Amino acid sequence: MLGGYKGKFSVLPYYQKIQEYNNYESRDLWEYKLNFSKNEIKMLELLLWEVGWTYIDYYYLDDNCAYVMLALLEAAKPDLFLTNKALIYAIPSDTIRIVDNIPNFVTNVTYRPSVLSRYVTKVALLNNTESIILKNIVENNNILENTFSNCDKYCKANVIDSKLEFIDYKEKLVGSNDLVKYGKLRHTLLLSRAKDAVKLEKIENKPQSNPPHIGHDSGMVAMSVGSVLAESYFTELQWRPALHNYEDSDLGYSNSLGIGFLDTTFRYNVTDKKFELRKFHLLEIMSLPKNLENIEFLAWHFDLGLENNFGFNEKAKYERGYLKFGVGATLFGEENNRFFYSLLHLDTGYSRNFGWHFGPNFLFGYVEQINSKIKFIVTTELGNRFNKNNITLSSESKAILSYYISRNFSVQLSYLNKNSENEAKLT
Template identity: 25%
Template sequence: MKLKTIFFFSFLFHSSILSASTTLGEFYQDKAVQLQLANDPTWQRLLYANSNKNSEVDYAGFFYAEQGKHDLTQELKQNITALFEQHEDNKSIQCKFPARSEFLIQKLNITQSDLPEVSCTEFDEWIGQIKPYKATLIYATDFMGNPSSMFGHTLLRLDPKNLKELNLVSYAVNYAATVSDEQSWSYAWKGLTGQYPGEYSLMPYYRKVKEYGDFESRDLWEYELTLTEQETRFLVKHIWELKHVQFPYYFINDNCAYRLLGLIDLVRPQANLQRRFKASAIPIETIKAIRDEHLIETAEYRPALETQLNAQAKQHGYALAKHAHVLTQQERSEFANFLQKFNVQQQARILEMAYDDLYLQLLSRKVEAKVAEPKLRQLLILRSQIDLDKQRATVSLPKVDPVDSHHARHISLGVGKVQGEDVITLGHRQAYHDLIDPQGGYRIGTQLKLLDGQLQYRDDQLKLESFNVLSVNSYNPITPFKTPLSWGFNLGWKQEAQHQGHFSETEQHGVFNLNTQFGFSAVNTELEHLCYAQIQNHLQAGKNLDKGWRVGLGPTLGCQNIWTDRINSLVQIELPYWSDRHVWQMNIGSAVQYSLNAQNSLQLSWNYQQSKHENWQQIAVNLLHYF
C-alpha cells in the first residue's frame, strides 16, 4: 500500500511539471506569433533562411520540428517548447543552441524562474577556453598558388579581455572548403561549381599566422571590429551551433568572406552586408563594406616572414643577403670559416638572414628537416656569441591600406583611332586587378582579371572587341634567396588582325584564345619597377583560320613601372612564331595611367602589331571608374 501511495504522488508531481511546461510553452508560443518572431531578421539568420523562407541547412540535427527546414514558424514553436523541457547534462536546447535560446528568451522576456535548471558542461568549457571579448577581422593577402586564395582570404579572431599583446594565442574562426582529394585542375572546377562542402572551424590564431605568414608568405591585416562584448559572445554562441553544419563552397561568391559577413549581420542586422554580395564576394571588397558601416575600430599590419626577410635584404644590401643565402648551403662545420671574411656587424646580419632563409626553405620542403634543423641550431649558437643587438629593422607599413585601394570592378569609356578611323570603346571588368591599375594596396607583379570585356564602335558598327574569361599573372621577382618562376595564363576571345589565315591591315575576325607563359622577373629594392622575360605559347581557334586553329610560340618581354603614387605604366612586347604560316609577328602593348583619385583614372594606351610589312595599330584615351 505504501509503495502504491508513493507511486501515485510521484505521478501527480511529474504530471504537474509536464502540465506547467506545456502551459508555459503554449503561452510563449502565442506571444511569439503575436510578435511575428518568425519574420524577425535575426531568427531567419539564425536558421539561414533564404528568400523562399527555407533554411539552407541540410543537417537534420539543426532542427527541432520535423519540417523545420521548410517551416520557420513551426521550428520557432518547437524551440520554445524545448526551452521548458528538463534534460540531462548537455542535452538541453540551451546547450545545443545557446544563441537561438538567448534570442528567444530575450525577445519573449522569459524569466529565469520560468525556465528549468540546465547544465551545459561541454559548452561552458568550450566558451570558457575562448573567453570572447573582442572580434578582429583578419585579411590574408592574395596567394596565386591556390585558386581559392587568389582573391585573398578572411577569417575572424576572437580576443579575450586585456590580452591584446598575446593575441597569437587567441582563437580564430575560419570558414573554408573541405577538400579530400589532391589539388589539381579539377580542384578549381569543383570550387567554382560548389562541389566542395564548406564548414566553420576553430583553432589557435598562431596556426593561421604560421600557415599564411610563413608557409604561403602572405601579409596579414588585422581589423579590430566595433562589436560589443555581448555581440561578440552571441556570435561565438552561434558558431557552437554550427558544429555539424556544411554549406556548398563556391570560390567566387559563397566563400569565406560571404559567410563571415553573415556572422556580422547576425549581431548587426541593420547592416545587411551579405545582401550586397550575391554575385561575387571578393574578400577585400567585403572588408570595405564593413568599413563603410563604421564597424572597423583599428587596423594592424603583420608582415609575412618572407616580407621581413626581403626587408632585411633591402636594409643590408643585395650582396650581403646573397652571402646569407650561400651560407645556408654550406656544411655546419664550414659556417665559422665562411664568416671570417666579414666584420662582426656583417656576421650578425648574415646569421639573422641565413636563419630566416633556411627556415623558409624548410617550410617549403626545399631542404629536409634532418639537414635543416642542425644548421638552424648552429646559426643560433653563432649569433648568440656576437654581442650586438638585433639587426633586423621593423618592416615599414605599406603606404596604402588594402581597404583604401581601388575597387575590384571597373567600367571604362574611351575614344581613339584604329587604323586611322575614329573609335569609341566601352569596357567592363568584374574583378579584380590589372598591372596598369593603381597599385596602392596590391602586391606588385600580380594580375587577376575575371570577366573582362570591351565593346567597340567603329565604322558605324558595334562589335565585341575582346572578352577575357580569366587572366592570371604572377610575376614573382628573383630575390637574393630564391629564383621563383613567373607564370600566367589567359583564356578568352578577341578580335585578331587576320583574314583567311593571313595577317591583315583591313580585316579583323574573332578567335578563341588561350595563352600560357613561364619565365622570370626582377624588381628593384623599392618595389617600383618590375621587368619580366618569358616564353609564351598561344593557341587560337576560329573559323577564319586556315585549319580552324593555329599555334604560336615566342618570347615575351615587359615592364611594370610605378613612377609616383598617381602615375604608373606598362609596356609588353610579344614575338610569337605562328605555325600555320611560318611567320613571326610582333605585338607591342603599352599604357600610361594617371590616378585622379582612388576610384577614377585616366589612361593612354597604344597597341601595335606587325607581320612582315603589314601592321595594325590603335591609340586610345580611356576614363576608368572603379566600383
C-alpha cells in the same frame, strides 16, 4: 570551376591561422580590430558553435568565405547590414572595404609580416661583408671554420638572423613541422646564436604593400573612344568583375600581380556601324615577382579567352579562341617603381578561318610608376602560329599612360600597333 562543393566551418586557435598564412604560405597579413561589445563577441562565438556541424554550398563568386564572414558579423551585430552591400559577388578585398566603410567599426589596423617579408627586411639592413657571408652559407648549406673569420659578434648575429628567416621561408615552418633540408644547419645556427648572447636592436618590419582597404574596388567598367588611324572611329565598353592588373593603381595591391576574370570588351565602329566582341579573357593571371637576394622567382602568365583581329596585314580579321601559358623573368629597378619583364609563351588556339594552331609567343614589357598618380607601360608581343597548311604571324606593340584621379577613377591614353594596324584610344 565555379564551386558547388561543401564549405565546412572550423574553429581553430588564432595563432594556427597566423602561422599558416604568415609562414607556410608567406602571406603578409593585415589585421582589422572591430568594435564589438563583449555580448556581441559572445553571440559570434555561439553562432560559430551552432554552424560548426553543418556546411554551405560553396561558390567562388558569391557564397564564399568572404560572404559568409559578412553574414556572421551581421548576425552578431544586426544593425551593420553588411550582406546587402555585397550586391552580385563577394571578393575578400571588397568585403574588407565594406567593413571599413562602417563608421567607427574598425578601431585599429595591424600589419603582420610574412616570413618572406621579414627576410627581405633583415637582408636590406646587411652591409656588403654580411651579404657575402650570407650568400656563402646559402650556397654551401653549411658553416665552415672560417665563415665568420672577418666578422664580429654583431655581424655574425645579423647574418645568422637573416639565414634563420631564409630557412623558415624555405621549410614553410608551421607548428611542430619537421625540417626537411635545413634541420642540421638550423640547429647549428641557433646554438651559435645563443652562445654569443648578442642582443640586437629591434627591427621595424615596414609593410611591403599598402593595406587592402585603400585599394580600388574589384569590379571595373571602362568607356573608351578612339580611332583606327586614317580609317575609322570607334567606342568601346569594357567590363571586368574581378580583380586587378598592373595597369591599375597599385594602392592596396601588388605592383607585380594581375588577376582578371571575365574581362570583356565590346567595340562599336562608328564609321562602319559595326558592333563586335573585341576580346574576352575568361581567366588571365600575370605574376611578375621581384627576385630577392638568394631567392629567385619565376615570372609566369596564363590567359584563356577569345580575341578578334587575329592574323597579319590584310588577313588580320580572324576571330579565335586561345590558351596561352608562358614563363620568364622580371628585372626591377632599385626603388621598385619600375621593372622590365620578358616571357616566352606557348600559344594554342582555334579559328574558323585558320583552324587549330599553335606556336611560340614572345612578350616583353616595361612598367614605370612615375609618381603616385601616373604610370607608364610599354609592351611588345611577337608570335608565330602554325597549322598543317599555313604560318600566321602576329605582332602587337602598345604604349599606355595612366593617370589616377582617385581610388576608383582613372584616365588612360593608349596607342596600339597590332598587325600593322594603328589605333589611339582615350579611356
